[in-house]
Amino acid sequence: MFIDFYVRKCGPRLADVARGLGYSALVCEDVLGSQGIGGISIYRKAVLRESSIEKLRGSLARRADAISVEPMGLHAARWAVHDSRVDALILSSNNYEYFDKKQFRSMKRYGKPLEISLGALLGAPDTAKEYIYRRLVLASAMGVKLVIGSGASEWNELYHPRAASILLRQLFDIPKVQSILGMSLVPRSILASRGVGP
Amino acid sequence: MTEPSIILAAISLALAALSVILALRAQGGVRGLRSQLNAIIGVNEEKVVRKLRKRYVVFAILAEKCPERALLEEVVRAKLSELFGKTAGYRASPYLIFYDRATCLGVIRISHLYKARLIAALSMIKEIGGERCLVIPLRTTGTLRSAKRYMGKYSTKGR
Numbered sequence: 590m591f592i593d594f595y596v597r598k599c600g601p602r603l604a605d606v607a608r609g610l611g612y613s614a615l616v617c618e619d620v621l622g623s624q625g626i627g628g629i630s631i632y633r634k635a636v637l638r639e640s641s642i643e644k645l646r647g648s649l650a651r652r653a654d655a656i657s658v659e660p661m662g663l664h665a666a667r668w669a670v671h672d673s674r675v676d677a678l679i680l681s682s683n684n685y686e687y688f689d690k691k692q693f694r695s696m697k698r699y700g701k702p703l704e705i706s707l708g709a710l711l712g713a714p715d716t717a718k719e720y721i722y723r724r725l726v727l728a729s730a731m732g733v734k735l736v737i738g739s740g741a742s743e744w745n746e747l748y749h750p751r752a753a754s755i756l757l758r759q760l761f762d763i764p765k766v767q768s769i770l771g772m773s774l775v776p777r778s779i780l781a782s783r784g785v786g787p
Numbered sequence: 788m789t790e791p792s793i794i795l796a797a798i799s800l801a802l803a804a805l806s807v808i809l810a811l812r813a814q815g816g817v818r819g820l821r822s823q824l825n826a827i828i829g830v831n832e833e834k835v836v837r838k839l840r841k842r843y844v845v846f847a848i849l850a851e852k853c854p855e856r857a858l859l860e861e862v863v864r865a866k867l868s869e870l871f872g873k874t875a876g877y878r879a880s881p882y883l884i885f886y887d888r889a890t891c892l893g894v895i896r897i898s899h900l901y902k903a904r905l906i907a908a909l910s911m912i913k914e915i916g917g918e919r920c921l922v923i924p925l926r927t928t929g930t931l932r933s934a935k936r937y938m939g940k941y942s943t944k945g946r
Contacts, residue, residue, distance in 0.1 A: 749923050759904055
């Protein structure tokens with residue numbers, strides 16, 4: 590039922606633990622082994638970190654089941670919303686200043702979800718968390734869809750879906766319903782739009 | 788009774804009801820009226836602190852080697868204080884009431900106001916005593932008896 594939209598490194602142990610936690614699919618940047626490890630569906634993901642439109646355009650030629658962009662410049666952030674090859678935009682401690690009202694308004698108009706990685710978010714410095722918190726509240730209030738990943742490289746970096754939704758509610762005031770949808774319906778619809786899906 | 792008198796009685800009843808409704812609205816409802824009456828009579832209306840209820844959170848630990856009880860309790864308290872402050876740490880009063888090292892299952896008793904914060908803190912624990920682990924909150928119950936019953940069912944079903 591649940592899909593972890595961002596796992597850095599997928600291995601058999603991680604896939605096994607994820608299946609036990611209730612995940613039916615993982616979207617991985619780096620897969621160690623073959624697809625369908627441990628009875629759980631694995632999809633490949635490309636994460637593009639570019640600051641300029643030209644470099645981003647070049648990188649988007651990459652093939653993957655899901656493509657997320659972590660914009661490192663304002664122009665890249667604005668342009669990535671309009672490109673249909675981009676599935677989600679990542680908010681992190683390195684690029685929060687590019688996510689403003691205008692950005693969220695465009696993302697809402699073009700139906701681009703905002704992706705957050707739990708591991709990166711919780712490990713961010715406190716000053717960055719302050720800015721990220723305000724942006725998450727703004728995105729939530731403006732109705733921008735959220736998609737959530739753990740950013741795990743090891744099996745113990747995964748999060749139980751129910752615990753993750755409570756964690757996001759307690760620390761970042763993200764409504765429980767929105768976080769549950771971000772781990773289920775939203776990633777499922779992204780994968781379905783690409784013609785793949787659990 | 789004649790017809791005009793019945794009509795007059797009905798009208799006066801309706802007017803009386805309307806005046807009661809308007810008076811209540813003006814005074815801030817029944818509560819507002821009661822507090823004003825209490826102020827006149829001299830009743831102390833200090834806010835009553837409600838009794839703290841307990842909740843029992845059943846959890847499982849995924850690790851190569853299950854940690855010791857004392858270490859686990861210390862880590863849980865530390866994480867709760869780290870995330871939500873020292874005030875939350877002592878107000879929540881988390882207590883590892885039951886822990887089975889063989890099955891890595893346990894029950895933490897917590898104040899009902901801090902249940903969600905405890906679950907958030909448990910999910911943030913990624914290592915205990917240098918060993919990698921994952922703490923999974925399974926169920927929240929109102930009594931220790933139902934928590935133990937759930938633990939029994941969970942360990943019988945297998946993980």
